[in-house]
Amino acid sequence: MTADSPHIQRLKQAGYRLTQARLTVLEVLESEHGHITSAAVLGKVEGINPAIGRASVFRTLDLFTQLGIIRPTYIDTSLTPTYVLMHGGHHHHVICTVCKRFYEFDDCGLEALTRNLEETLDMRISGHLLEFYGLCAACQKRSAAPA
């Protein structure tokens, strides 16, 4: 399952062991195409392999975040962050602030800005997250309609 995803390569290459906990968390993340809360990851992992402990799930989410595989964001105002998968170091989406539905998109046209910032700030940039906030068509109608 998700045999040799680039994320697994990243883990190996960084010298980390391919453990059940890590592979299972990755499987869950990829099955959700990212956009999953820590609570949901916890639940799904337990469903797949109850022998995996909570602590390992959190340790894995931290590790993946450090490696740039995922990135935590606040989508619902709940207690728990939502993790998005970073493809090639970046991720872009539009979120409806009312119904929380989201739409991912690929082309962000930020290459020039990235190079520009690298030069200006003398930094090496490895990725980015771009989130747009707004109202989807359905929620626009709903908020326009009277009670």
Place this chain on the structure above:
Amino acid sequence: MTADSPHIQRLKQAGYRLTQARLTVLEVLESEHGHITSAAVLGKVEGINPAIGRASVFRTLDLFTQLGIIRPTYIDTSLTPTYVLMHGGHHHHVICTVCKRFYEFDDCGLEALTRNLEETLDMRISGHLLEFYGLCAACQKRSAAPA
């Protein structure tokens, strides 16, 4: 203090009362130019007016987030989110993933993409957050140097 910031206008116009808790939290956020953790907000507010309770601070942070005045992000991997002030609905920064230092910038050139997405998705977009991740000059040297 921060007499009639646009954020105060927003509060009024949305029909919310201008309470001590709300004004103090806003003062703290603006004094930090955004980029402040919930724990730090809590501490600063208590320093300014100990009569303001924790719950009100959290309620205020939630309200401001709903109104698009601030946006929670995960900058340090700690328990608590870091809030950034949204100016005119958007915010852009570059973070060094090692030392966590950040650099804000204004021009993102995303106007065209915004309009594009509004048409394509039939959404009304009100703002965005753009975060770049990378290594600052100092941390590049530090990681290149042997122990």
Place this chain on the structure above:
DNA sequence: ATTTATGCAAAACTTTTGCATGGGA
């Protein structure tokens, strides 16, 4: 005068440790 928002303190959760043990390489 109304009604929204607050403060308090306890409750509810999420995330983190410490340590002995198991499982990758």
Place this chain on the structure above:
DNA sequence: TCCCATGCAAAAGTTTTGCATAAAT
């Protein structure tokens, strides 16, 4: 075989409620 990573369970924190009271408008 060696050492990293895990599981467990308790600890540490952060955030949220419920309700009587204060204070904006």
